[in-house]
Amino acid sequence: MLEPFNPKFPLAKTLNRIPFILQIIIGLVFGILLAIVYPHDTSVVPMFGTLFVKALKAIAPILVFVLVAAAIARHQKGTQANIRPVIVLYIVSMLFASTLAVVMSYLFPSNFTELQDAVEGVSPPMGIGEVLSNVVQQAIDNPINALIQGNYICILIWAVALGLAFRAAHDNTKRVLEDLAQSISAVVRMVIRFAPLGVMGLVYSASTHEGGFGNLLNYLHVLVVLIATMLIIAFVVNAIIVYLTTGENPYPLILLCLARSGVTAFFTRSSAANLPVNLELCEELKLPRTTYSITIPLGCTINMSGAGVTIVIMTMAAVHTLGVQVDFLSALLMCIVSVVCACGASGVAGGSLMLIPLACSIFGISNDIAMQIVGIGFIIGVLQDSSETALNSATDVLFTAAACRRAEKIAQKKAAKEQKSAS
Template sequence: MSDRPFSFRAPSLVVQIVIGLVAGIVLSQLWPGGARAVGLLGTVFISALKAVAPILVLVLVTASITNHRHGQKTNLRFIIVLYVLGTLAAALVGVTASFLFPSTLTLKAAEVGLNAPSGIDQVLRTLLMQIVDNPVHALLNANYIGLLAWAIGLGLALRHASESTRTLVSDLSQAVTWLVRMVIRLAPLGVFGIVASLLAESGLGELKTYLHLLYVLVGAMLFMALVGNPLIVAVVTRRNPYPLVLRCLRESGITAFFTRSSAANIPVNMELCRKLGLQEETYSVAIPLGATINMAGAAITISVLTLAAVNTLGIAADLPTALLLSVLAAVGACGASGVPGGSLLLIPLACSLFGISNDIAMQVVAVGFIVGVVQDSAETALNSSTDVVFVAAAEQARARG
């Protein structure tokens, strides 16, 4: 008989999230009224993530630049190249999938109370105005481009501050990071509430009309996550990419799938980067930047839904136009906000390439919101997990020399 003392080891966070997922499904089927009530848990969790993410980005980036050591490489330029390459590759995957498995839509008159960009110049102008946004306004509205700009500026200025000031900034960064870890521990309860209330209120019956479209969308995203991204990582690191890719999908993709917000998943990605042993000076800037411009899933959504509208209207799409759509979808995706449904508002911009009127394009947006229960979740999981994949890949490539 062993004299080793008995110890109970709590399951990992991922296992707890899966337990919360299963419990939410069961509750939604057995007690719909109770499932709607526990939806408050999901609302609180997502709100907590969204509340802590902006201050995390501002403080962590400021502290990283303030305490940055001279001569230490951050590899940010290479990471941005990977972000752009991955988004463009995803757009090409979406276009190819649409040609191989063409989809059509049932377009109905629908009012969508949202304003879509009128052109790519408006997208770029919006990004520029976000950079020069008031810092208080940027915090209140989770404008991560503006927060990055202010954090970089403050960090550069504080590099000339006294040692005690720099230590204070570092201590503040550690305190905010501790708060973020506490919020992330709420993920199982949050997922439980989100799933239970979602299935109890809407179910998935309305999605049956658009199953083929969902197959193309989710299939293209899975291909990018399990083939496209690993191929890029393998070329960059010259090693087996799947341990890294699968871990990022497991520890970042699952929470992103349920929060449906790349911005809300920033704290989760920061914690994963820390556990992977990545350089804080790099990931503290690259992760929030990726939540804004690394939008592989959004590029697929824009491409597939645009070509579905093209097929529905009987418009001929030749290869040069399809390639142009890929570039436009990739650039437009970089302007998609890191919130649920952000990519859908770029569809009218892509539809304009084929001469599709804004009225019809907004009906396609309405279809996007119908399938968004699944599409937006899968899109965010791909977007957010890819942020960590490329940051880690760049770090591995740098270490390899």
């Protein structure tokens, strides 16, 4: 959930009364109208989009570094055994979601016309061997230089290493790291508050660029692919996972979670804001409080199937546009990276978009090009982010309930077996 503007200012009071998603839509519409009325502006209106992308580009490296380090550092040792199955379901779901996103990207490839001018500056890797070689070479660098250059592979390595080291630190030290993560997230929210102006500039530039309004149809295409993939995950992939876990018809539980949790999360666009709804639903399902009181808040942090889908599909759109040849193993590596990245995307509006440069770096796509993809993501974010949050939040309850029902069945079988043995 985005923080409101300072209510002391009259303009801020007015803006706070307008839902942020509506502000994005207004910015999008204004961008299209300006492109129709006055398509010859090359400085003022496009500048809003340029500055917005530059601000995102500036904050993204430190965001990835701090979020991943904090997420690993706050992991608690000695997690209860009944929590572990839920975490396994979270991870398995994200891996399948990312893999499905790769398949959908191949079946329905998206292209962004405005990126085609950058094809000459891209040096695509020649297979998984070169990808792994590039990863190793990028991983060894000074962390300060990595932050300056936007070397996301190195940033991720240092974040994981420091996060693991901080797990042995005092609680007060961990709180400092967590406070830093929240502070960086607050700065990101400040930047994203200017998304309506940024979207206006980006839409104007896309509409007046070579290809005109046809560029917007490319955005619609990738949005349809994103939402279709999330629907398949919600009704097919998750259904299979829940059936294999419980042995029961999964759809009554899936529909209940989507209706009670997914719908509210769609409009709040925040897993954290939807937390009370999920906890109440778990209470109504009579799930053990000792389980859901941990797994539901944890799901807000690490259960990010929707984020994994967004990262993969947007990255693959850049790959297709730039003509980069990607083999299956390289795509699988990106899926794994996407899952790791998605676990650090919680609590930040547009967090999944901010992690796209890390996935792009695997294929030799520069940070400048990747941030253009992030800008496009904010244009379609009106529906993309809402659908992503709905999927993430609903599956928090779904997998917690599935794991609890499985544990209950196992306990009943064990009790019956012991009773039979005693008799």
